[in-house]
Amino acid sequence: MxxxxxxxxxxxxxxxxxxxxxxxxxxxxxxxxxxxxxxxxxxxxxxxxxxxxxxxxxxxxxxxxxxxxxxxxxxxxxxxxxxxxxxxxxxxxxxxxxxxxxxxxxxxxxxxxxxxxxxxxxxxxxxxxxxxxxxxxxxxxxxxxxxxxxxxxRSASKIAELMARIHELEQEAKSLRTQKGKVEEKIRRSRNEASSQKKDLEDQINAMQQMLDSLRNHNKELEVQLERTRVEASKSCSVRIQNHGEDLSEEKECFLARIKDLELELESRCSKQQDLEDRKKELERAMARGVQEICEVFRDHEGCKEGATITIDGEGLKSVVEKLKSRVGDQEETIKKLTESIEEIGAEKEEKEKILKEMVWKLEAMVSKEAGEKLNLMKQVRQLERKVENLERDVKEKDGDLVGLAEKKKEAIRQLCSLVEFHRNRYVYLKDSMSKRNKFW
Structure with missing residues (x-):
């Protein structure tokens, strides 16, 4: 129960x-x-x-x-x-x-x-x-x-949606298979192209490396030659400048001594000229005093009655005047000679000054010529240094280009690897989804 x-x-x-x-x-x-x-x-x-x-x-x-x-x-x-x-x-x-x-x-x-x-x-x-x-x-x-x-x-609608989704996934899987084949073909071509480009780049790198080595060797040779030229130029310039300096110092000392002698001689002649001028002035003053005395004598004796005494005094005065004229002529001759000697000394001094100026100009020209040669050597040295800098800059640019090419190569390889990894993951995902769908059905 x-x-x-x-x-x-x-x-x-x-x-x-x-x-x-x-x-x-x-x-x-x-x-x-x-x-x-x-x-x-x-x-x-x-x-x-x-x-x-x-x-x-x-x-x-x-x-x-x-x-x-x-x-x-x-x-x-x-x-x-x-x-x-x-x-x-x-x-x-x-x-x-x-x-x-x-x-x-x-x-x-x-x-x-x-x-x-x-x-x-x-x-x-x-x-x-x-x-x-x-x-x-x-x-x-x-x-x-x-x-x-x-x-x-609901299950029927969901099943219909799932079937449609599965159909879409199958179509997508087919398209992805075709895309995978295309991508694999593209990757294969890209690998071949990358390998050929890599080979070309390696050849270019080797050629550029050889060129770089040759440029470095040439640069080293130029540096050695430049250093040698610089040392030789500096030595020759220093020796020539030292020799010219010694010559110039000796000539300068000679010129200075000569100038001092000329100055002393000029001073002595100037002192003599001054003495002559002083004596000339004294004579002129004496002549002026004599003339004045004569004039006074003539004025004092204009009204004298005694003719004999006047004649005697007039003859004495004439003799005195003649003496004074002769002395004045002698003084004028002396002054003329002194003036001529002073002019000769001045002309000689001007000639010596001209010679000294010409010598100074020659020395300055020699110094300027040496300076120009030294400047030319310095310009050549700068040109060589600039050339070396340009070569170094070219070498650095080529090194940068090589580094850039290597970076581009690495980036291209990385992108290819990422693309291959993406398609591999996509293929695995689609494969798993298809296997799950087969298990479900």
Whole structure:
């Protein structure tokens, strides 16, 4: 009986799953199971009653049959009526047990009937509860069926979307395979081109390295030659400048000594000229005084009457005048000679000054020539240094070009590697997605 109840409960619980599988249970089957349970519960009671009937006699069978018919008629009694009847029967049974064994048997049959009524009511109540549970379960099952239908519709739409997506992925995989082939071909060509470019670049680098080595050797030779030329030029210039300096210093000392001598001679002649000029001035003053005295004598003796004395004084005055004129002529001659000598000394001085100036100009020309030669040597040295700097700059530019080419080569290789890695990862991703799709299907 307990197994039947558990079976009914299990059937009610599993009804939703049965409906999902398309094998929904009929309500009649559940009712038949309940009736079967009810009948099975009546079997032991009926067996007990039949055993007592065999012991007590055939009258008991009639009573049992009447009891069974009455039980079928009163199976819809309530539990309160059953309890009330059971109390009455208990009291009647206690009184009837004292009367006779038949009454005792009848009371036992009534007790069995009451138990059957109680069992029947309990079973009806259980059946009603199970029907309510079944109705609730049917509502839940209908809701779940609606949800299931909605989920199936959604799943169908999702499956359609997934199929479309899978088709798109297949097309994309095909296009990626073709792209992969193209990219691999491009990578192969790029590798071949890169290898050829690498070889060309290596050849260019080797040629430029050889050129650089030759330029460096030539630069070293030029530096050695420049240093040698610089040392020789500096030595020759220093020696020539030193020699010219010594010559110039000696000539300068000679010229200075000569100039000092000429200056002393000029000073002496100037002093003599000054003395002559002083003497000339004194003579001129004396002549002026003599003339003045003569004039005074003439004025003092204009009115003298004595002719002899006047003649004598006039002759004396004439002699005095003649002497004075001769002295003045001598002084003028001396002054003229001194003037001529002074002019000769001045001309000689000017000539010597001119010679000295010419010598100074020659020395300055020699010095300027040496300075020009030195400047030319310095210009040549600067030109050589500039040439060396240009060569070094060219070498640095070529080194920079080589470094730039190496960097470009590294960048191109890096980009090719990144492109290959990207397509490899993409291929792995598509391969994994296709394998997962195949597992799903």
């Amino acid at each position: 307990e197994s039947e109840l558990s079976r009914i409960a299990k059937l009610i619980k599993n009804e939703e799953q049965c409906k999902k599988d398309g094998n929904s249970m009929k309500e009649k089957k559940l009712v038949l199971l309940v009736e079967d349970l009810y009948v099975q519960s009546l079997y032991p009671l009926y067996g007990g009653l039949t055993g007592e009937y065999v012991k007590s006699g055939p009258s008991k069978v009639d009573r049992m049959s009447s009891a069974s018919s009455s039980s079928s008629e009163s199976e819809y009694f309530s539990s309160e009526e059953v309890d009330y009847n059971s109390d009455i029967n208990d009291s009647n049974q206690s009184t009837s047990q004292l009367l006779n064994p038949e009454l005792q048997l009848e009371s036992q049959s009534r007790q069995v009937k009451q138990l059957l009524f109680a069992k029947n009511a309990d079973l009806h109540r259980r059946v009603f509860e199970l029907q309510l549970l079944l109705n609730d379960t049917k509502g839940t099952v209908s809701v779940l069926q609606a949800k299931l239908q909605t989920n199936e519709d």
